[in-house]
Every structure is written in structure tokens, then in C-alpha cells.
Amino acid sequence: MSSTAESNLATAKTVLSAVASLAATAVVIRSVANDLLPSELHSYVGSGIRSVWSWFSSELTMVIDEFEGLVNNELYEAAETYLGTKISPNTQRLKVSKPESEKSFALTMERNESVTDIFNGVKFNWILVCRQVECRNFHNPRDLNSTLKSEVRSLEVTFPKKHRDMVLHDYLPFVLREAKSTKQESKALKIFTMDYQNMYGNLNDSWVGVNLDHPATFDTLALDRHVKHFILQDLDRFLQRKDYYRKVGKAWKRGYLLYGPPGTGKSSLIAAMANYLRFDIYDLELTQLQCNSELRRLLISMANRSILVVEDIDCTIDFHDRRTESRSTSAINNDRQVTLSGLLNFIDGLWSSCGDERVIVFTTNHKDKLDPALLRPGRMDVHIHMSYCTPCGFRQLASNYLGITEHSRFGPIEEAIQETQVTPAEVAEQLLQSNDKETSLEQLLDFVRKKKGSQELEAKKKEEETNDKEEQQGKELDGGDKDKDNDNHEKKNATQLNNTILVLTPREYYAAVEDKRIVTVAAPRESQDNKVMVPDSACYLIPTSLLAAHLASTRTVGHNINQLILCPENLCTILNLPDRLIP
Numbered sequence: 001m002s003s004t005a006e007s008n009l010a011t012a013k014t015v016l017s018a019v020a021s022l023a024a025t026a027v028v029i030r031s032v033a034n035d036l037l038p039s040e041l042h043s044y045v046g047s048g049i050r051s052v053w054s055w056f057s058s059e060l061t062m063v064i065d066e067f068e069g070l071v072n073n074e075l076y077e078a079a080e081t082y083l084g085t086k087i088s089p090n091t092q093r094l095k096v097s098k099p100e101s102e103k104s105f106a107l108t109m110e111r112n113e114s115v116t117d118i119f120n121g122v123k124f125n126w127i128l129v130c131r132q133v134e135c136r137n138f139h140n141p142r143d144l145n146s147t148l149k150s151e152v153r154s155l156e157v158t159f160p161k162k163h164r165d166m167v168l169h170d171y172l173p174f175v176l177r178e179a180k181s182t183k184q185e186s187k188a189l190k191i192f193t194m195d196y197q198n199m200y201g202n203l204n205d206s207w208v209g210v211n212l213d214h215p216a217t218f219d220t221l222a223l224d225r226h227v228k229h230f231i232l233q234d235l236d237r238f239l240q241r242k243d244y245y246r247k248v249g250k251a252w253k254r255g256y257l258l259y260g261p262p263g264t265g266k267s268s269l270i271a272a273m274a275n276y277l278r279f280d281i282y283d284l285e286l287t288q289l290q291c292n293s294e295l296r297r298l299l300i301s302m303a304n305r306s307i308l309v310v311e312d313i314d315c316t317i318d319f320h321d322r323r324t325e326s327r328s329t330s331a332i333n334n335d336r337q338v339t340l341s342g343l344l345n346f347i348d349g350l351w352s353s354c355g356d357e358r359v360i361v362f363t364t365n366h367k368d369k370l371d372p373a374l375l376r377p378g379r380m381d382v383h384i385h386m387s388y389c390t391p392c393g394f395r396q397l398a399s400n401y402l403g404i405t406e407h408s409r410f411g412p413i414e415e416a417i418q419e420t421q422v423t424p425a426e427v428a429e430q431l432l433q434s435n436d437k438e439t440s441l442e443q444l445l446d447f448v449r450k451k452k453g454s455q456e457l458e459a460k461k462k463e464e465e466t467n468d469k470e471e472q473q474g475k476e477l478d479g480g481d482k483d484k485d486n487d488n489h490e491k492k493n494a495t496q497l498n499n500t501i502l503v504l505t506p507r508e509y510y511a512a513v514e515d516k517r518i519v520t521v522a523a524p525r526e527s528q529d530n531k532v533m534v535p536d537s538a539c540y541l542i543p544t545s546l547l548a549a550h551l552a553s554t555r556t557v558g559h560n561i562n563q564l565i566l567c568p569e570n571l572c573t574i575l576n577l578p579d580r581l582i583p
Helices: 002-036 039-055 074-083 161-186 225-239 242-248 266-277 292-300 327-336 340-348 391-402 410-418 424-431 437-499 506-514 544-551 568-575
Strands: 059-065 094-097 106-109 114-119 122-132 151-160 190-194 207-211 253-259 280-283 306-310 358-364 382-385 501-504 518-520 540-543 564-566
Touching (some): 059 074, 059 161, 074 106, 074 151, 074 161, 114 161, 122 161, 253 266, 266 358, 292 340, 391 410, 391 437, 410 437, 424 437
Parallel strands (some): 253 358, 253 382, 306 358
Antiparallel strands (some): 114 122, 122 151, 190 207, 501 540
């Protein structure tokens, strides 16, 4: 046993001596190489050695540099963000930062730290490599701090060689998508408004923004469930269709028109869409713009993945009718104001392709006042009616404000809401009046009932006014019809005068004279008191052709028996006596 132990010990000593000799030889060779070989050959020799070693290795290493020339490497930034979510508890050194545009801390790898990731059952080993450089020889104009740096960073990922294609086609695209999603979730949303003072400066200065911390979500909106479900499905489908939009030749955008009375939650829905999509909001006030070129400049300076909002589009600006404007007037107006054509050109014209993944939202209280050209599909793709509060909306508000989902007063309140036009904003205001659930619901029920009564009175008053107006219009219409009938009768009788003989009985003749519809020049016989007496004859025949001939000029009708003066305005009256018009 002792001889065997001594033999093993001698063997171990021999191995250790050989390893030590090889290590010493390697150190000597490295020292000689550093002294004799130019620095330019160092990396070449090192890569050659690694290439020889790779022939005997089953693993492949990919290097991802921080910069590709003077341009940031998108894959490096994405991998750095992605690996920040994969850091294990065993990691000893981490880098922590908080960019101003994000709402949470960002964790990244420190130099020479490694992270292991598993994707589709394949193990990937990532390591952050930092290479020292001389400060004076390293300068990147895209990195203001590059002159102060003394190292260049890169990420190296090692994995089995046989999975090379899977890494290029599946794993790295997955890293890009996950990093994008992580950035969207962690970034602080902003709402931007136009900065007119810097309108003609740098494009990036055309908008000024503040953090948007609106609490609205689709879970808290007072909308019917099927409406929420429809909107969410439409938004998800839009986000997933980038390649489809390019395939069919359309700009990657979506237009929504929110219409309904004030207080129905249009602004809250916009905020909920921004929170769901993680899109910034650009609030455009068209009345501040003077021409189409300013509108175009603002819109092309918007970032991708954003929501453009134009509230109260029906009263924000007076769009001129493109069909009635003359060319000269149109040219002047285009230079001095924003036109409907200018807005439409951005929504679905040539300028609509200047940006991707954008949502356009218009709001209005009166959809019927909008130009039909603005409403067609391709411009406003989805029309969402924001109605008065419904029972479903009330239950959502009760859950939000009171934290309850059922109560004995829900039934009467829902019944009253169905019969009354009350907005979600009004319901929410009543629920805020008291911290006591019972009191809040009682006040809400009383409010809705009072509003129902006032609306019924107002409706009754309007109905009475409408009836009075219709009655007055009917009277005016009847009077107009009578005048029209009289006119038609006069015209008809006037055309018959030349072909008729007017026959008046003595009694009719006397009545006409007494009413001064006929004034006699030479009466048949006068009494002592100068009153006209009834003629002796049975009747007088007056040739109406003679009457018509002299009526307009002399008003005098000559006859071998009588001479009569007939006023034109009395002609119709005479003809309307119990007549015997003989053709």
C-alpha cells in the first residue's frame, strides 16, 4: 500500500510540475509576444487561437457591440433591457439607473457579470465584456460622454452551435419584442401640447409635454361590457397588424370618432386607451394654427406609438365647403387658415404615411354637424357613441366610488336611470357627496327622480310649443290656400269674360248698387230723395265682352240702357253672386 501511495504521489507531482512548466512557458511566451509583436497583431493572434479552439468546441459565441460605427446598436440596447429582467438572485454586482422618461428603476448587468437564460429548452449564457481603450482615440459624436470613457462595452451570448438558425430567427427577435414591451410598461406616459413659440425651430421642440398620470382604465370606465370588449379587441388587432397594413398598402394608423353629449366619458376613454396601449397623447388645438403648413409641421414631428386627439372637432374650427370655394378664394384661405382638405390630407392622404402605429381620436357633441368626408372609413374607422348612463355603467360607478356590487336600492336607481337622460359624470358627482353608501345611493335616487320630473315638464312644454307652432303654420297655410284659390278663380273668370253674358236680376242689380259695387251714371229711374229705384224690367243683360274691353282703361261700361262704373276690385265679388254665366 505504501509503495502504491508513493507511486500516486510521484505521479501527481509530475503532473503538477508539467502544468506549472506549461503555465510558466505560456507566461514567458506572452511576455515575449507583448515585447516583440506589434500591438496590431495581438488581436489577430488572439482571434486565431480562438478560431482554432472553436473547431474543438460545440458552442458558438455571438458578440453584440454597443455601437455599430457611429450608430447605436438597437440589439445591444434591447438585450441590455431584456437581461435586466433575467438577473438571478446570485448576481453579485448590478447597475441601477432611473431615466427621467421612465417611472421605475432599471437594472442592468455590471462588467464581467453573466446571466443565464432559457429559451425553448436551450440554455444561453450572456456576459458583459468591457474592453479598455485610450481616451484620446475614442470619440463618438452621438455620445456626449464618449471622450470621458475608457472602455467599449459589448454583450457576448454563448449557446450550442446547432441552434444558430433558431437564435437568429426566433431568439433574438423575441429579445427585441420583450425589450420593447418592457420599455413601454416602465416608461412614464406624457401628454403634449403645441408650443407655438418654437413652431419654426427644431421639429423636436414643436411640442411640449408633461407627465400623464391619469387613473382611467377600461376596468373603471362606465361603459357597457360589450362596448369595452369591442374597443379592446379593435386596439389589439390594430397593434398586431403592422405587416398586414404594409401588405395592403395602408398607413399603420387607426381613427376613432367619439360622439355624444357632454359628461359621457369621452376624455376618460382617451386616457384609458393611452394607459392600455402605453401611447403618449398629443392634444392638438386647431384654433391656434394659422395655416395648413403649421398643421403639417406639427403632425410630422409627432412620435410613433402615439395618440393624436382633436376635441370638439365640430366647433374647434370652421371648415369651408371645398365645392363652393373659388380657386382664388381657396388659395387665399389655404394660406391663412387650416382647411378641411389639409386635415384630411394627413389623415389618409400622402402625409398619412409619415409615422407608424398612430391612433387618431376626434370627439364631438354633434356628429350630424361634421362634414361627411371626415366620417367615412379610412379616416374615422370606428364610431363610438358615448351614451347617457346605463344600468351597467351605474354599477361600474358604484363599484368604483362605493366599493359595492349589489344593494337593495340598485333596482329603483337602475329603473329611474333607464327613464332619464343622466350622464355618468352626474352620477359620479352624486356618489361623491357622502362617504356613507346608504346616503350616497339615496341622494342619487332623489337626484335622478327630480331630473326625470324636470325633463318631463320640459318635454311637455316643448310639445305644446310645437303644437302651437304647427297650428299657426296650419292657419297661415289655410289663408295662403284661400288666397291662392281666389287668385285662381279670378284668373279663371277673367278668361271667361270675353265669351260670356252677365245676367243680373233687378234685385241683384239693386243690391249691388246699394253696396256700391256698381255706381250708376244714369240711373233707370230716380225717386224724389235721389235714391235708386228698382228697374221696371225683369233683368238687364250686360255684354261682358264690352265690360272686359273697357274695364282696365276707363272703368266705364257703355250700354244702350244703362251706363255703369265698375271698380276692378269688385269684379270678382259681382261674379261670385248667385250667377247665371251663360257661355
